[in-house]
Amino acid sequence: MKAVRIHEHGGTEQLRLEEIPEPKPGHGEVLVRLKACALNYRDIQGRLGRRGPRKLKIPLPHILGGDGAGIVAQLGEGVAALKPGDAVLLTHVVGCGYCSWCLAGSDQCCPAKGTLGNELPGTYAQYIKVPRANVIPKPADLTFGEASSFALALITCWPMMITRGRLRAGEEVLVHAAGSGIGSMAIQIAKSFGARVITTAGVEAKLQRALDLGADEVINYRQKKFVEEVLQLTNGRGVDMVVDPVGGQTFVESIDVLAQRGRIVTCASGSLAGDNLTFGLSKAREKNADLIFSSLGSKGELLEALELVKQKRIKPVIHQVLSLDDVADAHRMLEERRQFGKIVLSIP
Numbered sequence: 001m002k003a004v005r006i007h008e009h010g011g012t013e014q015l016r017l018e019e020i021p022e023p024k025p026g027h028g029e030v031l032v033r034l035k036a037c038a039l040n041y042r043d044i045q046g047r048l049g050r051r052g053p054r055k056l057k058i059p060l061p062h063i064l065g066g067d068g069a070g071i072v073a074q075l076g077e078g079v080a081a082l083k084p085g086d087a088v089l090l091t092h093v094v095g096c097g098y099c100s101w102c103l104a105g106s107d108q109c110c111p112a113k114g115t116l117g118n119e120l121p122g123t124y125a126q127y128i129k130v131p132r133a134n135v136i137p138k139p140a141d142l143t144f145g146e147a148s149s150f151a152l153a154l155i156t157c158w159p160m161m162i163t164r165g166r167l168r169a170g171e172e173v174l175v176h177a178a179g180s181g182i183g184s185m186a187i188q189i190a191k192s193f194g195a196r197v198i199t200t201a202g203v204e205a206k207l208q209r210a211l212d213l214g215a216d217e218v219i220n221y222r223q224k225k226f227v228e229e230v231l232q233l234t235n236g237r238g239v240d241m242v243v244d245p246v247g248g249q250t251f252v253e254s255i256d257v258l259a260q261r262g263r264i265v266t267c268a269s270g271s272l273a274g275d276n277l278t279f280g281l282s283k284a285r286e287k288n289a290d291l292i293f294s295s296l297g298s299k300g301e302l303l304e305a306l307e308l309v310k311q312k313r314i315k316p317v318i319h320q321v322l323s324l325d326d327v328a329d330a331h332r333m334l335e336e337r338r339q340f341g342k343i344v345l346s347i348p
């Protein structure tokens, strides 16, 4: 099969399109013929071999990619309720299956978990084998490109905003980085829950895309200070929730725009602009603020959130579909933040 692998960590020149043997599904596993995969910032981190200050343990050579969609090609022994030819999308966390977290349905907390594209082979390939539980039926009206594009963003946003963030109708939400995969997803989740959304980006074209996606107010953070703008837009009250996929000083200044009992929710990409922060605890305490650090949701949460995709209250936001051959261009586009939404690779 064709696959893009890295043999060493480094720049985009490490991404090599190669011919390698197809994986064989074992007991309880499914072989999927991938039709599309989508990029996430973790793919860049995987290529570089580090996430913030932390070195990643990635076996080399390695296939990157955590998001993908395709067709069931072959079933391993003992796999039920699925047949070859079924159209599916993938979810990327593989738990051990027997620890207390896995048995409670929270495999994202499993101490022995692996994820597609990090510890386990990823989706930049024609075929991938995954456990049965990682295969979800593709909503019929989505293309494979669309179906490949949202699972990781959705399983990231849902727990931080809904399960743990407890977003309610009528609340005001600030979403940083509208053009990121997380930002474009968070805007839609907040709107579908009846919140008023203020969002930031550094390019006018992205601000327009954010408005088209349903954002109520937009701020060009390169031209204006977001703290002053948000306070003005909320008559000095501040917002109930800040969704921060950025980190660094953005996280610290976000405390200044919180209303009483406000929540800052942050995910894995929330270390991009800085992992070690300095801020006064008293400032957060005086606002009775919740600072919520979230990595991922469970598969159950993803299935719950998927209903909003099926109801078209959340739509895949695709910046561009490129070919698997163009993976280096795709990585550069994401690294330079030239996209709004997701970059998808179609797989021949």
Ligand SMILES: [Zn+2]
Pocket: 095, 096, 097, 098, 099, 100, 101, 102, 103, 107, 110, 111, 112, 113
């Ligand atoms: Zn486990």
